[in-house]
Amino acid sequence: MSATSGGIADAVAHAHVIVVTGAGGVGKTTTAAAIGLAAARAGRRTLVLTIDPARRLAQALGLEALGDTPTRLALDVGPAGGTGRVAGELWAMMLDMQTTFDRLVERHASGPEAAAAITSNRIYRTLSSTLSGTQEYMAMERLHELHEEGGWDLLVVDTPPTRSALDFLDAPRRMTTFLEGRLLSLLLRPGLAAGRGIGRVVGAGATAFMRVAGKVTGMELLEDLAEFFRGFEGMYDGFKRRAEQVLALLSRPESRFVVVTSPEPLPLREARFLLDRLEQEGLHAAGVVVNRIRPELPRDPSDAALERAVAALAPAGRPAGAEPDAAGDADGHAAEDAAVAGALRLLGDVRRVAARQRRDVAAALPARQGRAVVEVPLLGGDVHDLEGLGAIARRLTGGA
Ligand SMILES: Nc1ncnc2c1ncn2[C@@H]1O[C@H](COP(=O)(O)OP(=O)(O)O)[C@@H](O)[C@H]1O
């Protein structure tokens, strides 16, 4: 049995980790929350680690004031008195990047003082929140912590709104490459090690960055920088091992990836790349969610019949849907006909869009054995409460 054969419903029921990924704005956070809800309703103790819930979703989840600690959500698990079903639990938390990074430093520093020297360092405080890939890496790091703490049946991880959905796969490696300091520490260390101080490095005009940094805030900044790299020097190995552990956790068959996309060509292409990449990395895809797709409308009446009806109702010269002016309103029927023609035309448009979206999906994601593609329709209004999430959850798991 291939690792992907179970699909999303199987992942909701059996996986230990579900990573929800995809292009920006396609519905990752919403999908992660819906998956969490589905799993909790299926009786599992579930934690959703979210990154950037839309305000109203955060409100609905009670996440507004939340930070780094899991909070249990009030979850309607059925009528009082029960149906004999085991009640699951839904917990949620928002990633606090800085706190996670600080803990990582504390874990790997040689002692509390060394850790404090780094975490209070200004370079660290700036870099740790702005470095590209940091958020992705910290999400994975936090996931690993929660996994080690134990007690969770399922950990659902939302991924950050990255430039590219592929970024988070590279993040652990990129992170360690940076921390190994290939670039900067090589420039700094020789001078420091020889006790010649950073002045020499500046004098040598080591890099444009150094020169700019030196100009902008002077020696203080450079001292911070030196201290930053001194502090990290002993921790590269720990970080590297940690990144390897995170990748190992993600590679387990109990860890599954759900790729979310909208039915537009660009996100679809990104979904395709992502699936290929997961496969290359030996990671397990549970399936693809095509979110906000137009529902398929009945093919009756046929397109031709629809066009005939529109033409009959709104003869040329009187555009359908145009507001009849007050003077010409004597004929109430004509106005009504135009409105009906407009509605029928809209129906034709929606049907065409729905068909095009399905063609695009089929072209971008050709059927492959074991790859589940689940459609989630565009719902009216935002998805910001348990009811809306429940509707998506049922779609995802194939429930009624
Ligand atoms: N199926 C859907 N129907 C209607 N609105 C949706 C649907 N899925 C997501 N949304 C809305 O789209 C917006 C973006 O979704 P979100 O999950 O935050 O995307 P991402 O996390 O990928 O950036 C949110 O306002 C959300 O409520």
Ligand SMILES: [Mg+2]
């Ligand atoms: Mg999001």
